[in-house]
Each structure stands twice: as C-alpha cells, then as structure tokens.
Amino acid sequence: MEAMDFKFKWVDDEGQETGFFSKKGSFDGQNLHLDDTEIPVAAFGDVDVRSNRLILSTVGEGGEPIFIVIAVTQGGAGKLKAAIGLARSAVWAQMHREELEKEGRGHEYRKANCPHCGATIDLTGFPQTDQVSCDFCHSIGTLPGTDAAGDSLAALKAENEHRLCDECGMYSKPRKFTIFYFYFLLVIYGWSQRETWRCPACMRPEAWKMLFGNLLFVLGVPVALVQLFRAYGGADVGALYPGLDPANLKARNGNLQSAIADYQKILQKRSVAGGVKYNIGLAFLHDNDIDSAARSFEFALGDCSNYRPAASALLGCYEQLAETENLESLKKQWDVEDDEGG
Template sequence: MENYQFKFKWLNDQGQPQGFYSKKGHFDGETLVLDTVDLPSAAILDVDYRERTVILSVVGENSEPVHLLFNVTSGSADRLKLMLGRARSRAWARRHKEELASEGRSSEYRDVTCPHCHAVIDLSGFAKTPQVSCEFCHTVSDDQSESFDAPAKGEKKYRLCDECGMFSKPRRFTIFYFYFLLVVYGFSHRQTWRCPGCMRSEAWKMLLGNAIFVLGVPVAIAQLFRAYGGTDVGGKYPGLDSANIKARNGKFQQAIDDYRKILDKQPVAAGVKYNIAMAFLHREDWEGAARMFQYSLTDCANYRPSARGLAACYEHLGETEKLAALKKQWGAKDDEVLLEELPEE
C-alpha cells in the first residue's frame, strides 16, 4: 500500500483549529502518524469524517476510548478514511481468524469484501443473509453474487441521517447566515449531512433568518429547492423521503403504511424495516418494534443499528435470555458494548 502523506491541524473540543501552521501526517498501510503521535491501525476503533474534519476513536489508557479531531488541510479526508477502513478491517479480521484457529474453530470464520470501500467484513457468527452491512463506510449492500463484488446501483448513498437517525439518503447541506448591524457585518457558515426531511426545517429557518439582510436569501432558496427536490425519485427506495417526513411529524401509522408500500417492491430492505421499528418505538409498541428489528436482521444479520434497537427492546421487555444471546452473538461483554447508542424514544 502506498504511503499517503497529508497535512492537518488539530481541533479542540469546540472544533476550532489549534495553532497557525499545519502539521505533517502520513499513513503507510499499518500505522497512522500524526505529527509525533503514532497510531497502529488496529488500535483505531472508529473513523468518520465530514468535509475535511476527521474524527478518530482510539484505544487509550485502561482500554478507554480517546477521541481525536483534526482538519485535513492538504490532502483528502475521504481518501484517508477509506485507507484506514481497509487497513483496520484487515487487521481485525486477521486477528479474529487467528483467535478462532487457536480454539480449533477455523471453519467458523467467514468474511466478504465490501463492494463500495473494499474493507473486509467479518461475518463469523452471523447467518448468511441477502444483505451485508459495512461499518467502515456505513452502507448496506445486496449480496448479488458469491463474489459480492457488484454493488447495486444507488445503494451506496443510503445510510442513517446524522440529524434524525433514520435510514435515508443524506446529502451535504450548507447552513449560511449573513448579518449586518450598522458598521458590523459578517456571516456564519457550516456544512452538515442531512436527509431531505431534516433539510427542510433548517432551510426554512435560513430563509427567515436571512430575509432581512437579503444576501443570505439565495443560499436559503437553493437549499429549499434541494430539500423539496424529490431526492428519492428514481432511487432504490422511492417514497422513502415522504415516509420519513411523516414519521418525523408524528404521523407514525401513515409512515408505516408508506414503508410497507416500499417493501412491496423491495421486500429485502433492512434499513426500511429499521425505520418501521423506530416508528413502533415512538408509539411505545416495544413488541412490535422488536419484531421489526428482527425482520431487519433477517435481511442483514450484521446490521448494528437494528441489533442495538433489538437489544433495547429485549431489555425493556425483560427478555434476559434473548438479550444475553444477542450480546453473545455480537461479542458484547457488557451492556455498554451493544447498548451504547440506543435509539431515542
């Protein structure tokens, strides 16, 4: 693997750059070097990025996770995340394979390669299902062949929305406000990734907030057009945006009906069934939610959002044996491992 070099600036807890000059970093396929900090890829628990900002979770003292934030000032944050994902996946898969071999269980090891980011997805202990989830690029892919190397058209864009947490097709969204107060003027600007439903409310706020100063209005109008532009037309799950918006507005039964119409055309859809389960949760129907999370896992056995939701349901319903079995399947040693990101009610 090539030695990828880049420049970066550390960010503080408020997301502000530290220092005036950029520092040097590189990744050789095994170790990520950030100035004077060396991080073996196997010690990096999670990686994500937004625009040029990279967020790392690494193993710290006493095995506690430590979060590191930095801006890539020269180079590509996307490319760095992709390379780290591949390296981490290979290291983790190799370690698990060796562990199973040492226990005389080599035959239990199974993996596939993600068709989108080419990370190794360890599926040991999971049933073979029509879909496979990749935690390194957050996609859910259809297993269309034994080689699993032909991704379905458009599926890469679907994932959980940063804002509402629903399975959707988030897009980059620019939040822009201009202000002018006598002799003082300026603007605020940031970018997020949101689904159309989340984009709409913020776009209207932008339009109203910028109306008095005019200059920010064109950006707000452009974002309104994008939010109402029917992003799922021609997509893999037509009607998903509309169903999600109904769920956001508390019209849960209408949303569930729309989700089921999608399933009539796409019966294998772990993410859509996850959304239905979340709608049941909002109605406090824990048994219905558990059933839908199970259906979601039947489509995609290693889909962690549904596993977390199912664990929450089992805990609420007092299904201790089922919860213990689920935790064992996911290698969870305590409640926090699987329940750390429970869906909100």
C-alpha cells in the first residue's frame, strides 16, 4: 500500500495533548512510524478511535501491556485506524494459516472479510453463520450472499454503526455526545466541555442533568437541548433495529417482560441479529435467570459464531450452571485455558 502520512501529538495520562507542534507519523502497511518510534503492525493487540484520539495497545519486551494514545491532528484518525486494522488482520490470519499448515491442518483454515471495513476475519474452528464479528472495527456484519443479507444494502451499511456501548455494555448505536456546562459567578465566568461516546439511552440522564445545570446561566441551555433531542428524538427514525434503545433501557431497569416483548418485535422484522440476542441474554442475567441467559447467548452465537462478548458471557453461564461438557467444548473452541490450580 502507499504510505499514509499524518501528523500527531502524544497524549498524556490525563488525556491532554503534549507539546505545541505536531510530530510526523506514517504507516506503510507493515510498520507504524510515530516520530522516531517504529512499531510493526503485527504487534498491535487492539486499535480504537474516539474523536481524533487513536488508542493503540501492544506488549513490551517483558510481555507487559502498553497503551499508546495519540491525537491525530492531520490525516484523520478514522482512516488511520481502518488502514492499521486492514493490515494487521491480514498479517494475523496469514500467521495462523502458516501455523496450521505446519501442523498438517491447513485444510481447517477458514476466513471471511468484514462487510464493513474489509478486514480479514479468521473463522477457523467456528461454525458457518450468516453474521461475523469483526474485532478490528468492533461491528457485527451480515455476510453478503446469505439469506439474512437480503437485498437491502442500506441495512447492511447501518450495521456498521452498531456496537457495544462504552457506558452500559449493551449492543446499540453509540454516538458522540457533548457535555457542556457554563457558569457565571460575579466577575468570573467560564465553561467546561467534554465529549463522551455512549448510546442514546445512556445519554438521557446526563442530558437532563446538563439541562437543569445550565438553566440558571442560560448560555449552556441550547447545547443541552440539542443533546437532549439527540438522546430522545429521532433515535429510531429509519433505524435498523427500531425500538432497540427503549428495550435496552427497560432491560437495565429490570422491566424484563416488557424488554423481551420489545426485542421480539425487533426479531420479527430481522430474525438474524446476534447483537440483539446478546442483549436478551444480558436482560436475563440482570434478572438472575442464568439458564435463559445461556440459551439466549447460544442463539446469539447461532447467528454470529465468532461474537466474543456472547461467548464470554456464555462461558460464565455454563460455569454457574455446572454444564461441564458445554463449558469445555466452548473453551476449546475459543482456546481458553483453565487458570492454574483451577
């Protein structure tokens, strides 16, 4: 690939950009160059973006985790993340394929490309399902050509906007919200502002708090009203999963039966929806119905066999239910090792 040049600033532990001038960076498809630092793409464990912040995780020489955060000031953090994800996914998949071939198991290798970011998804050992989970863009995608894909390209593109909310951990449509407060005390005035990524349902309490907190000084009210409208108004207009936010909110508030009814309405229109079925499992967990939660997570994996959040939750359910055979089978599929002494 052609080298991608960009400019950046280091971000400190307080989340603040350091230095006055931006530094030069580049990515050539194999190595990420950050000023004088060079990191091979295969060394990255995870890459994520929040606004112009690029969050990178790797490991040190002693195996300790290292997190690097930079603010991309020119070149686009999203484009850089996509390029890194595309490259490292191909490297990881090829490394695994070579390992299998050395063991005489090359025929077991299976892959797919993420419908959204194009990353190579290693599906070796997982049953074939209509959906795949991408660890590189953190989305669930319906594979083209499957019965679930249908004819709606717009619907498939809308999947890319859905993922787990940073705040509540439920499958939803998180977006960027601005939290803004203005204050005026005699001759002193000022404001505070920060950005947060969360689903509309999680933003609602903060939006109301922001509105009442700004009423006294008026100037912050317009921003609060905009965020309040975004948290409530139009959340489901033309949505891929109409009613998902209200259902998630009901599930978190313990209104299980009403939440399940809402989820079922969604599934009547779109039956293959691993993320929605994952939320149903979380709803049952919240109600301490472990058996029903396990069955829901199984259904989620039936739609998207490599969906890690559902598999992790299901492992916990199997352990609590003492379903030893299912537990060991799932551990083997996901290469989960038992704790020492366990």
